[in-house]
Amino acid sequence: MPSLFSLSRGHGGTHVAIVVLCGVWLLALLTLSDLDPAPLKTLRIVTESGDAVVETRYNPLGFLLLGVLAAAACGGGVLLARFFSQSASRHTHPSSAETVASASDTLARELATVLAVVRGSIANKEAYARSLADAQARLVGLTEAEQVRVIVSLLVAENERMRLASVEGQRRIEASAREIQTLQESLRGAETAALTDPLTGSGNRRQFDVAMQKAVEASNADQTALSLIMCDIDHFKRVNDQFGHHVGDEIIKALAGVIGANVRETDTVARYGGEEFAVILPLSGQEAARATAERIRAQFGAKQFAVRETKEKIGHLSASFGVAEHRPGDDAETLVKRADAKLYDAKEGGRDRVAVSTGGD
Numbered sequence: 001m002p003s004l005f006s007l008s009r010g011h012g013g014t015h016v017a018i019v020v021l022c023g024v025w026l027l028a029l030l031t032l033s034d035l036d037p038a039p040l041k042t043l044r045i046v047t048e049s050g051d052a053v054v055e056t057r058y059n060p061l062g063f064l065l066l067g068v069l070a071a072a073a074c075g076g077g078v079l080l081a082r083f084f085s086q087s088a089s090r091h092t093h094p095s096s097a098e099t100v101a102s103a104s105d106t107l108a109r110e111l112a113t114v115l116a117v118v119r120g121s122i123a124n125k126e127a128y129a130r131s132l133a134d135a136q137a138r139l140v141g142l143t144e145a146e147q148v149r150v151i152v153s154l155l156v157a158e159n160e161r162m163r164l165a166s167v168e169g170q171r172r173i174e175a176s177a178r179e180i181q182t183l184q185e186s187l188r189g190a191e192t193a194a195l196t197d198p199l200t201g202s203g204n205r206r207q208f209d210v211a212m213q214k215a216v217e218a219s220n221a222d223q224t225a226l227s228l229i230m231c232d233i234d235h236f237k238r239v240n241d242q243f244g245h246h247v248g249d250e251i252i253k254a255l256a257g258v259i260g261a262n263v264r265e266t267d268t269v270a271r272y273g274g275e276e277f278a279v280i281l282p283l284s285g286q287e288a289a290r291a292t293a294e295r296i297r298a299q300f301g302a303k304q305f306a307v308r309e310t311k312e313k314i315g316h317l318s319a320s321f322g323v324a325e326h327r328p329g330d331d332a333e334t335l336v337k338r339a340d341a342k343l344y345d346a347k348e349g350g351r352d353r354v355a356v357s358t359g360g361d
Contacts, residue, residue: 113176150287175209199249200256208270208278212332215268215280219326226326227280227289230339231259233298234318234351236275243314247307248275255319258300264294279337286325288355292356293321301352325357 006216125302195207203211221225233239251276258271259277268280281289285349297319305314322343326335338357346355 050291076129113172116172124303130287138160155358200253200271202256202260202277203268204271205270205272208268208272208280209332211268211270211280212278212336215282216326216330216332216335218282220329223328225283225285226335227284227286228283228324228326228339229281229289230272230295230336231255231277231279231293231319231344232343232347233275234320234347239314239317243307247314250308251275251305251314251317254303254305255300259296262295262299278336286323288324289323290354290356295350297354299320320346320351321354322346323354323356324361 010135033336111153112303195203195210197204215226218224233251236248239251239263252271253277255277256269263269263279265280267284270278270280272278279292281292286291301316302317303316306312307314320343322339322341322345324335324339324342338361340355342355343361346353349355
């Protein structure tokens with residue numbers, strides 16, 4: 001079945017989260033790495049010909065930069081948590097809201113873990129800087145080889161401590177990365193659920209509104225064709241009243257299946273409401289949309305329906321269709337109104353037919 005989903009504005013925060021997290025990971029890995037680029041160096045060892053001289057040069061701007069970035073990332077995490085919470089309350093059904101809230105908690109927790117690693121790495125480098133500075137001061141006045149050996153041994157031990165701390169920091173970063181990957185999958189699932197009609201698997205009304213707006217904007221900007229099909233099952237209330245809503249649901253799913261089998265990957269199918277569906281067809285003119293609607297009408301009308309449990313025959317059912325093509329300057333609401341008006345004309349004209357908007361409509 002064609003892909004029905006595109007990212008809505010309400011879920012753009014997922015991408016913001018990814019950008020922030022990538023920035024924090026890179027910052028942490030940079031801090032833990034051996035590359036130690038010049039702007040973030042805390043020490044330089046300067047040697048002169050003849051006697052060896054160790055000179056410590058502390059770079060406070062490097063620590064300041066790391067602190068600012070860490071604070072910014074922490075603030076971003078708080079804002080993201082608030083964003084996800086608001087998004088859940090405004091746009092998602094209860095199960096999706098719970099998923100988003102849980103993802104927000106996970107994001108805040110893992111972000112705190114990464115920032116703790118960064119802060120720990122900064123503290124370790126500061127301690128290492130102090131150790132080297134102390135060694136420098138003591139080496140200047142030493143004359144015995146054994147004394148020099150002791151100082152070197154202390155520096156080797158301090159270097160090993162730094163290495164182990166770096167390994168532990170990297171382990172924690174990798175654990176957080178795995179947790180964040182799980183989080184991203186949960187968010188994608190919640191986003192899909194928020195845009196999907198649970199009965200048919202088609203897009204829901206919210207997905208239609210988002211896709212319709214994008215399609216109209218693209219058609220106006222690129223001056224490309226765009227058509228819309230609106231369709232509705234004829235005498236559906238009679239079927240519901242006579243056979244029950246569970247049978248009506250199966251008939252709605254049957255129409256959704258026929259529609260899905262007759263559209264392209266680039267088209268968007270959405271349950272507009274009740275037994276009514278909408279199909280957005282980018283790069284399709286009026287005649288191509290009419291042909292698509294006629295195929296759906298004929299295939300759905302050819303089906304024989306019966307109640308599964310009792311084998312009671314329902315017989316053939318029909319659907320009516322309204323087709324409208326986008327005109328230059330049209331907004332989404334205008335195009336929907338024209339297609340819906342033609343659906344009404346098809347109903348008034350006897351049902352089981354396709355009515356197409358013309359230039360005079």
